[in-house]
Amino acid sequence: MSIATPYANLTPDLVLDAVGACGLWPDGRLLALNSYENRVWQVGIEDGAPVIAKFYRPGRWSDAAIAEEHAFALELAADELPVVAPQAFGGRTLLAHGGYRYALYPRRGGRAPSLESAEQLQWLGRLIARLHVVGSRAPFEHRERIDRATLIERPARAVQASPLLPPHLADAYRAAVRRLDEAVTARMEAIGPLRQLRLHGDCHPGNLLWTDDGPHFVDLDDARTGPAVQDLWMLAHDDAAMDALLEGYTSMRDFDPGELAFIPALRAMRQVHHAGWIAARWADPAFPAAFPFAAEPRWWEQHLADLHELADPLG
CATH class of the missing domain: 3.30.200.70 (Phosphorylase Kinase; domain 1)
Incomplete structure (x- = not known):
């Protein structure tokens, strides 16, 4: 092995x-x-x-x-x-x-929740709030955090060490990541410290299954420490969806609305992390099969453009 x-x-x-x-x-x-x-x-x-x-x-x-x-x-x-x-x-x-x-x-079956349904989003909001009530009782000691070191610095190093990144884009990649990192840092400083707690960490629709009895969580593999909004933003495709989630959430637990300003930074960091994750795992045969586009220069060109676009609203 x-x-x-x-x-x-x-x-x-x-x-x-x-x-x-x-x-x-x-x-x-x-x-x-x-x-x-x-x-x-x-x-x-x-x-x-x-x-x-x-x-x-x-x-x-x-x-x-x-x-x-x-x-x-x-x-x-x-x-x-x-x-x-x-x-x-x-x-x-x-x-x-x-x-x-x-x-x-x-084994637990189920289907993806309907993120177009205000009723289901409210239910999910209540469920996430209950998870956060438990998550706020004690800290993690050994799990990762939602921070720049984990979601920007480490994955960026993986990309720069990978043969996937075309050599002619290396300088442009470093510049794009530097700009985004500075923008994320500025946004964090503007928001100020956020309350930290134990999270699901990767709360997207694939990790929530719906049955006739309602939703249940699967896969806590990315459980980590961070702000509450981390477990909400990936389920909200627009402001109305976030409003529905928060309507359910705040019926069970207080939410700091200042955390919403952190969402663009979370979205940007996730993009950097995703590319770094693919680069770091490329020798695993499952990854070239699942992400063949990552071997094409045009994908990296688009990735750089995306990083600049994500940095724009953070400045």
Whole structure:
């Protein structure tokens, strides 16, 4: 196993053996689920419901950081929030087999929420507020933060070290990132300190599933520390949607409206991080297959233009 191709040894047999090591009896049915950072499988179980086996990318999170993710999920579940939490075996949720760390989860179905529905957005707002009530009780000690170091500086270094960035665009990329970073810094200074709490961290429609009983959270892999607005902005496609989210949110928890001014900075940082994430993971065979456009100079030209466009409203 190498850091570049960490899943080369993660065979179907190893997945089945890992589930079997928990005392379950896989029936041989495996379904690979959509995941790039980790590897996730649905595994059929003899005389029982299938389970979801999540194998963590080696080298990404420390054991302590994964333990905090699991503890947060279990804390939310204990407060009766609809969240898919890891299962414990022998008192442990973080398991190891064949050189891989993994966790098992119950299977929970659902569909994407309708972000055009004010009723569903209000419901989501209430749910996120309840998550933040729990998240505000104690800090993370080992998880990442919503900050420039994590979302601008580190991914920008990954891009500059990658062969994906065309050499003739290297200077222009550095200039674009520098301009955006200065604009984000200026916006942060203008807003002032924001209240920090434990977040879902990646609260987009793909990580919220809707059933007849309402929504539930999945995938706390990016749980981190930051301002409350981080868990709201990716669900709001316009001002009316944000108003609906906040109507639900503020019925359960106070919200500082000053945080809304941080959204353009969050949007800009996410763009830098996305390109850096692709660059950092390019040696993983799943990434060229999923993001072939990143090997084309025109994509990087557009990315630079996007960074300048994102920096404009921040100044």
